[in-house]
Amino acid sequence: MSIARYSMIAAAVLAITACGKQEPAKKAETKPASAPASAPAAAGDTIKIGYAGPLTGNIAHIGKDLEYGARLAVDTFNEAGGVELAGKKMKLVLVAEDDQGDPKTATTVAQRFVDQKVVGVVGHLQSGTSIPASKIYSDAGIPQITPSSTAIAYTAQGYKTTFRLIANDAQQGKVLAEYAVKTLKAKKVAIIDDRTAYGQGLADEFEKAAKAAGATVVKREFTNDKETDFNSILTSIKGTQPDLIFYGGLDAQGAPLKKQAKKLGIKATLMGADAWQTPEFIKLAGADAEGAYASIPGQPKERMPGSKEFLAKFKQKFNTEVQLYAPNSYDAVLVMVEAMKKAGSSEPAKYLPELAKVSYSGGVTGPISFDAKGDIKDGAITIYQVKNGKWEIMEVVGGAAKK
Amino acid sequence: MDIFLQQIINGLVVGSVYALIALGYTMVYGILQLINFAHGEIVMIGAMVTITCINFLIGHNVNLPGPLLLALGLAMAIPVTMLLGYLIERIAYRPLRKAPRLAPLITAIGVSIVLQQAAMMIWGRNYRAFPAILPSDVVEFGGASITTLQIAIIALSIVLLIGLFLLIERTKMGRAMRATAQSPDVARLMGVNVNNIISLTFMIGSALGAVAGVLVAANYDQAHAYMGFMIGLKAFTAAVLGGIGNLGGAVLGGILLGLIESIGSGYLGDLTGGFLGSQYKDIFAFLVLILVLIFRPSGLMGERVAERA
Known part of the structure; x- marks a missing residue:
């Protein structure tokens, strides 16, 4: 699959969305424009992480919940001065995109992440969006951690880049x-x-x-x-x-x-x-x-090991209650950063092997490690x-x- | 043995409902040689109207015993479905009475789809729970159990069937119906208002369908916009099995089909060593339909089709 073919597909998809809706069209115009500006920075002193989920539509509240979880983790790192990788302090940047809970939009969003050179993706919310997007992340070698998709098929595709922080079916x-x-x-x-x-x-x-x-x-x-x-x-x-x-x-x-x-x-x-x-x-x-x-x-949020502190921070920051899986997306960022620290690099190819064998215990939801397929071990x-x-x-x- | 007895009971309950619906098909066929595929949807609408009506009464704090609430719901649903049956015949079938027989058949399928979609717009796509107003006492005998509701279903079906036979065999109106079925033209010459008789046939069939729909919904505690399709198809099979156009045949076909389905799906897994499981329950109805059409197209009690044409 060549880059030329990818961009043709992406262009076609963008053209279709541009015809159909005003809002995505605007996004499509502005995002690629800003991407080159920040691209050198991505290689330099920031780590760009993508979040994708439905931010509009009837389950937008769950999608937003996940975004807040990831954002809280990113902000926490940055407030502490950033992440130190190979002796260098790096800032985290969270890029949130709306997949509208729609499989087709999810692939568009995934392609946009690839173009923006994000180094890891937290998402998507549903199995229906996580699965089609996972192919694109896998081809680009970008690790994807879904906080909430449970379909067995997601990790059964044989991709090395798919992980999940929730027990599957x-x-x-x-x-x-x-x-x-x-x-x-x-x-x-x-x-x-x-x-x-x-x-x-x-x-x-x-x-x-x-x-x-x-x-x-x-x-x-x-x-x-x-x-x-x-x-x-x-x-x-x-x-x-x-x-x-x-x-x-x-x-x-x-x-x-x-x-x-x-x-x-x-x-x-x-x-x-x-x-x-x-x-x-x-x-x-x-x-x-x-x-x-x-x-x-998953588990009721009140019963998670790190829940008390997390829920208080969440409430203080976003002035709203945790809906469902925000702790999972928070932990997704944490475990991703943990793997980067171990690898001493935020390059996907370098930290992906570390992510696969990570054993992390500082999360809100409990200890995290993955099995060979990328499913969380002993998920609640x-x-x-x-x-x-x-x-x-x-x-x-x-x-x-x-x- | 108790398992076998239980399957017989299950079959009888389902079968008596099939019989009630099959009558609607067979009555219309007997008079018009038309298969009214919208009949299944009438059954569904009967159930939906009753549920809505009972919920309305409960919502307005009407404290009546369960069976009385059900009767009120039915009293609302029966006129609605009768009117609907009348309108379907008047609007969709009557203009096509002289058309080739394929035309009204296709119209019937169209009406069925329209009613299904309309029901979805009115009552939504979700399953509607049947209000828990009826006692669900379980009677045990011989190791098998049957609920009072199921006994009531069988009893009510028998009463309605006897009533219908009396109506057709013993009244002047029934004689007019039989005359129209034999030959509409001769009946007209004898002073029978054939159009009225046809309308009446649709209305009686629809009323029976509404009762059947309510019984199904009460027995399974739920109803939804798609329920008419499968049950209509099964009842149609029952009518063909018994000999379409023959009232006694519809009853026999309904009961037989219920028993075949119940016993068949209960033992299919054991008989085939797990190769075919109970998910193939629905194939029995259609296997029966195919076998009947091949070996005895006029059905078990049907008259020879040739005499009719």
């Missing part, structure tokens, strides 16, 4: 299975999934981990993500008398599943994953939602149960959470 399935077998003492489990990439992926991991933990999988059943009648599946499951039924799928199927299980007189505990852990699930299942288990990757997952019509925290598994 597979780890979620594993943690849920271990919780089911060890804490809930389930000996016989039945598993249903909806044959989507998400549901099946989770259910497969759950099955593997449940078997490894010593439980028997008495039944594996399937449905689809539009079904509402689970009576015949549940009836054949009932015959095997499981202690627990795991469902890999969405809340719209999970709720009737839970209700029908109760009507059929099934005593087994029902468990789902993060797509269950929604207010919608409780709304649809009504009183029958009681007792259902589900999980969410929070398990919830419906109690009195609300999702209540049962346990935080993994990470270095305060119990």
Whole structure:
């Protein structure tokens, strides 16, 4: 892939956005103009880090939250006089771009980062944007750390530059299975999934981990993500008398599943994953939602090791509360800088190997190190149960959470 | 054995709902030789209107027992769907009555899409929970369990079916309907207002559809804008299985299809050694449809098509 071809694609994409929208067009004009001015500085005494996430649109508040997290980390370093690399004090610069939560825009933003010679990227927010952008970062050799994308596919592409600071869907399935077998003492489990990439992926991991933990999988059943009648599946499951039924799928199927299980007189505990852990699930299942288990990757912000100081600093600086994953993006910058210090350089090619084998314990979310794929080792997952019509925290598994 | 019994019960509940909907298809087909593909959407709208109505009543602190609230919801939904059935026939089918038979069939699919999209605009894309107003007591017998609601579904279906048969076999209006089905022209000569009878057929079918929609929504505790498509297709299959145009056939086809689906998907995994799992539940309906069309196109109880034409 030549530079000429890249710039042609970039030009084409820019031309399209220019036709469609005013705002991105302006950005496109101004950004490349300023890039050459700062390019020599990037090689000199500043370290330019990119952040990409949705800063407009319906999840802009989550995207902004991540940006604040990264910005807080950058400002903290700079207030302390910058980062010392090979005996030289360097200032950090954060370049924030809006990917609009859109896969196509995400690739445009990624290309813009490459053109601006950022040395590392924090982002993107969703798997849908992180994955297409990751190809561009990988080709350019720029490390990418997503604070929040959980799709297994993200780190399974074989890129050396992809990292994440959150437990992925597979780890979620594993943690849920271990919780089911060890804490809930389930000996016989039945598993249903909806044959989507998400549901099946989770259910497969759950099955593997449940078997490894010593439980028997008495039944594996399937449905689809539009079904509402689970009576015949549940009836054949009932015959095997499981202690627990795991469902890999969405809340719209999970709720009737839970209700029908109760009507059929099934005593087994029902468990789902993060797509269950929604207010919608409780709304649809009504009183029958009681007792259902589900999980969410990450941990409640109050329970993170460095949370107290972080939350106070965050509030003071931005005059707003942490929404969701700001601590993860804060740590993403920290761990990136840590790798640069180890390598004594902010050049991506030099600090990337250090990042891959980093073992960092100064983060807000807990100790950070990556496995061979770039997934965080022992990422935290929070398990919830419906109690009195609300999702209540049962346990935080993994990470270095305060119990 | 209790598992088998449970699957039979599951099948009967689903099957009696299929039967109610299949009647709507078969009645219209009997008179117009038209497959009203919009019928599934009528079922969905019946459910949606009832849910909206019950939620409205609950929202205004109307404290009535659950079944009464449901009856009020139905009392609202039935006229709405009857009107809709009337309008669909009047606007979409009547102008095409003399057209080639493919034209109204395509119109029927168009109407179905329009209704589905309209429902999505009115009620949104999300699943709507059915208000928890009905008791969900579980009755156990022989190791199987059935809820009072499911018993009510089967009972109500039987009552409606008997009512419909009495209407068609014992009343003057029913005789006019049968006459129109046999030969619209002769019926007209005998002083039957054929247009009114056709409208009436659509309205009765729609009313049954609305009841079926509410039963489905109550049984699964939710409804959504797409629900009519699959259930309509299944009921259509049931009607073909029983012999489309034949009322008794629609009932038989509905019950049979429910049982085949339930027992089939319950044991498919075990029978094929896990090669085919319960995700193939929906194939039974269509496997049945294909087999019927190949080996017995007139259905189990159907009259020979040749006599009709």
